[in-house]
Amino acid sequence: MMDLFDAPPEPKAEKKPASNLPELTVTELSLVLKRTVEDAFSYVRLRGEISGFKRAASGHMYMALKDTDSVIDGICWRGQASKLSVLPEDGLEVVVTGKLTTYPGRSKYQIVIESMELAGEGALLKLLEERRKKLAAEGLFAEERKRPLPFLPQVIGVVTSPTGAVIRDILHRLKDRFPRHVLLWPVMVQGEGAAEQVARAIAGFNRLPDGGKVPRPDLLIVARGGGSLEDLWAFNEEVVVRAAAASEIPLISAVGHETDTTLIDFASDRRAPTPTAAAEMAVPVRTDLIAMVKDMDRRAISGLNRQLQETARHLEGLGRGLPKPDSLLQVASQRLDDYAERLGLGWQAGLRSLEQRTALAGSRLRSPREVLDHKAERLAGLGERLNTALNQARRQAERRYEDRRLGERLDQAFGRIATDGNRHLERLDAQLEALSYQNVLKRGYAVVRDENGQVISTAEAAHAAGNGSVGFQDGGVDVVFGAGSFADVITKRTQPKPKAKAKKTEAAKPDEAEAKPENRQGSLL
Amino acid sequence: MADAIPQEISALSFEDALKQLEMIVKDLEGGNVSLDESINAYERGAQLKRHCETKLAEARMRVEKISLDSNGKAQAVSAEIE
Numbered sequence: 028m029m030d031l032f033d034a035p036p037e038p039k040a041e042k043k044p045a046s047n048l049p050e051l052t053v054t055e056l057s058l059v060l061k062r063t064v065e066d067a068f069s070y071v072r073l074r075g076e077i078s079g080f081k082r083a084a085s086g087h088m089y090m091a092l093k094d095t096d097s098v099i100d101g102i103c104w105r106g107q108a109s110k111l112s113v114l115p116e117d118g119l120e121v122v123v124t125g126k127l128t129t130y131p132g133r134s135k136y137q138i139v140i141e142s143m144e145l146a147g148e149g150a151l152l153k154l155l156e157e158r159r160k161k162l163a164a165e166g167l168f169a170e171e172r173k174r175p176l177p178f179l180p181q182v183i184g185v186v187t188s189p190t191g192a193v194i195r196d197i198l199h200r201l202k203d204r205f206p207r208h209v210l211l212w213p214v215m216v217q218g219e220g221a222a223e224q225v226a227r228a229i230a231g232f233n234r235l236p237d238g239g240k241v242p243r244p245d246l247l248i249v250a251r252g253g254g255s256l257e258d259l260w261a262f263n264e265e266v267v268v269r270a271a272a273a274s275e276i277p278l279i280s281a282v283g284h285e286t287d288t289t290l291i292d293f294a295s296d297r298r299a300p301t302p303t304a305a306a307e308m309a310v311p312v313r314t315d316l317i318a319m320v321k322d323m324d325r326r327a328i329s330g331l332n333r334q335l336q337e338t339a340r341h342l343e344g345l346g347r348g349l350p351k352p353d354s355l356l357q358v359a360s361q362r363l364d365d366y367a368e369r370l371g372l373g374w375q376a377g378l379r380s381l382e383q384r385t386a387l388a389g390s391r392l393r394s395p396r397e398v399l400d401h402k403a404e405r406l407a408g409l410g411e412r413l414n415t416a417l418n419q420a421r422r423q424a425e426r427r428y429e430d431r432r433l434g435e436r437l438d439q440a441f442g443r444i445a446t447d448g449n450r451h452l453e454r455l456d457a458q459l460e461a462l463s464y465q466n467v468l469k470r471g472y473a474v475v476r477d478e479n480g481q482v483i484s485t486a487e488a489a490h491a492a493g494n495g496s497v498g499f500q501d502g503g504v505d506v507v508f509g510a511g512s513f514a515d516v517i518t519k520r521t522q523p524k525p526k527a528k529a530k531k532t533e534a535a536k537p538d539e540a541e542a543k544p545e546n547r548q549g550s551l552l
Numbered sequence: 553m554a555d556a557i558p559q560e561i562s563a564l565s566f567e568d569a570l571k572q573l574e575m576i577v578k579d580l581e582g583g584n585v586s587l588d589e590s591i592n593a594y595e596r597g598a599q600l601k602r603h604c605e606t607k608l609a610e611a612r613m614r615v616e617k618i619s620l621d622s623n624g625k626a627q628a629v630s631a632e633i634e
Contacts, residue, residue, distance in 0.1 A: 178567030179607070189617065189631070198615060206613035211631055213617060231618070231626055241618070241628040313611050320570070320604045323577045327597040330580030334590050337583060 057131035064136055068127035073138060074146050075099070077119045082108075090115060092123065092138070100137035101125075111143045120146040151256055155263055159290055162265070167272040168293040174277045176297060176308060177245050179316075182208045183309055184244030184276065186228040189213035193250045193281075193302045200306035205313040210244055216251040222264035225249065229270040229278070246309055247276050249291060250302040253284040262289040271295050281305035468500035476503070557606075561599050566607040573600040 051059075075092030082088050086105030091098050101123065103111065115121070125140040144153065162168065183201070187193050189211060201207055212228040215221040228249075235243040249271065251262065261267060262282045271278055272294040280295035281302045292298040299305035393401075428434075460466075464474060475483045477492035489495070489508040496503040561569065576597040579585050585593060617631035 178565065178570075198613070202613050206611045208612070208614045209616070210628060211615065211617045228618075231620075235626060241616075241626050313608055316566075316570070316604070317608050320573070320601055320608065323573050324598075324601045326577045327573075327580050327594055327601070330577060330583070331590055331594045334580065334583050334585075334587070338587050 054131065057129065057134075061129040061131060064127050064129050070124065070126055071138070072122055072124050073099070074120070074122045077115050077121060078117050080115050080117050088115065088140075092121075100135060101140050102137055103140040103143075107141055111140075115143065122146045151260070155290065158263065158265065159293065162268055162290065163293070167268065172272065173296045176277050176279070179205065179311060180207060180244070180246035180309060182210060182242045182244040182246075184210045184212060184232040184247045185250065186212045186214055186225055186232070186247065187250040187302075188216045191252060193252050196301075196303045197248060197250060197306045200303050201310060204307065205310035205316075207310060208242065210241070217254065217258050217261055221261035222267045225261060226264075226266040226270035229267075229274050233273075233275050244276055247274060247278040248281060248299075248302070248305045248309060249278060249295070250281040250299075250305055251283065252302070253287065256287075259283050259287055259289050262291045264290075267291055268294045279305045279308055465500060468498065474498040475506075557599050557603050561596075561603050564600075564603065566604060569600045569603045569607070573597055573604065576600070 073092060075094050078091050078093055078098075080088070080090040086108060088103040088108045090101045090103075092101050093099070103115075121143050122145075123138065123140045123143045125138050125142075127136060127138050129136045159168075166172070185194060185197060187197075194211060198209060201209065210232070212232060214224040214228050216225070229247065232244055232247055235241055237243050249262075251259065259282055262280075268290045271280065271291045277296045279297045279299050280289075280291045281299035281304065282289045282291060285300035297308055299308055464472075468474065475489065475495060475497050477483055477488070477495040480496075483489050483492060483495060492508060494505065494507040496505050564572070576593045579593055580590055580597070615631050616628035618626050618628055621627055
C-alpha cells in the first residue's frame, strides 16, 4: 500500500495517455464478475474438508472447504441447512454440490451449498445402500429364504483365505466344541478377483454330489477377518451375494467384526459377528451332548425301573386283595360239617323232645277217680279248716269279750249315762222353772191367747181374733176383745166381725179372763 | 440288547435320535405307558442312545483343502493348518 503512495511521482506526470479501454466502476466490475462466475459454475460437485464451521443466529451455516493447497468459503442458507443429510463439523471430508457465487462487498467468491454427503467411505456406503435396496427388492434377503442350520453337521465347508487367523480361529473353536470334517476352499478375500473366487467357491461346494469322492458339506461358512469398508468390499459384490443366496447348503456368513455389515450377511442363513462365533453356531458342544445322552440313559433306566416297581406293587396289591381258594373252601366245608352234624343230632334230639313232651302230657293226665278223690280230699280239708276257723273265731271272740270286760263296762257306762241324764234333767227343770212365764204371771202379768190358744201379742191380732182368753198364774178367763155389749159378743160368735180392739194386759176384763182357764192348761202341756 | 442298531435308527440324524430319545425318556418318566410298551420303548431308547453315542464318538477333526484339477473338478487334499 505504502508502495503505491511511495511510488515515484513520475507516473503522475505521464497520466495523460488516453486509452480506449472503457472505464468500469468497481461495482460494475463486481457485477460482471458475479455473472461470469455464476454462469460458469452454476452446478458443481466439490470435495473438501470442512473447517471454521459455524451456524449463525439467522440459521445460515458458514464454513470453509479446503484441501491441502486451497480454500473456498461455503455458505448454506437456512432453508437448505435443515435438509442436509450430513451434519457438518470441522475436519469432515465431504462432497458438496451447489453453485458458485461472489460476494462483491468483500471481493470474495464462495459456494452456496445445496447438498452434502460424506466423501470416500460415504460414497461407498451410498452405493452399498442402493445395491442393498436393489437386491432386497429382488427378494434375495427375504426372511422366508433362511433355512435352519443342521444341528450337527457332518462336513463343514469353509470359504476363506487358507492363511491368516480366520481359518485357525474356526478350526480351533470347532475342535473345542465338536471336531468335524472340514473342507477348506481357499480364496482370496480382498482385492481384484476376490469376489469372483468367493462366489465360485460357494457354487463349487453346492455342485459337489452327495456321496461323491469329495463329501458334500452340509454347512458352509464364508469368513473373513476385520478390515476397512474397502477391504471387505468383495463381500458386498453382487456376484457373492447372489451365490450366497443361491446356495442350497445352509450358509453362515462371518465377515469382519461385529460392527461391520456386508451384503452377504443379508443373504446368508445366519450372520455370525466373528469367524469364531460362526464355528460356535456350526456345532454344539460335544461334552454337553454326551452328558445329555448319559442323563437321558439314566432317566430312561430309572423311569423304566420305577414303572416296573409300580406295576409289581400294583400286582402285589391286587394279589393281596384276592382271597385264597382254600379259605373259600374252608368256610363252605365247615358249614357243611356243621349242618351234617346237626342233621345227625337233630332227629335224635327232636325225638327226645317229643318223648319228653309225651311223658309230660301223660303224667298230667288224671283218672276220674283220682280227680274225685282229690276233690273229696280238698272238700274234707276245707271242712276241717272251716271248723277250725269257726272254733278259732269263737275262741277269739270269747277271748276278746273277756279281755275287755265288755259287760261290766256296759253296766257302768249305762249307770253313768242314767245319772248324768237325771242330773241334767233336774238342772234343766230348774232352769225351766226359773225361765217359766208362770213366774212372770206370779208377778202380776197375764198372757192373752186367741180361741186356739195362740199367744196374742198385738192389739191388731186381738181385734182380728175377736175373742180369746187371758191367762193368770192361777188360771185363764175367756174374753171378748173390743165388744160393746153381750149382743155383740153373741153376734160375733155367730158371724164374726172384724175390728175388735183389746189391750193385752190392762184392757183385760174379769169375765173375759174367766172365759178359758182350761186353755191355759192345754197350752202348757 | 447288544443287537446291531437297526437301519431305521442308524439312518437318523443325531438331532432326531436325540429328540426321540428325549421323548422316550419323558414317556417312561411319566409312567403312563403300558408295561409292554415301556419295555419296547426302553429297548428303543437304548438303541437310540447307542446311536447318539456312536455319533458323538465319531468326533474326529479332519481338515482337507479343496483344489481343482485340470478339468476344474474339485479334489480334496489333506491340509495342515497352523
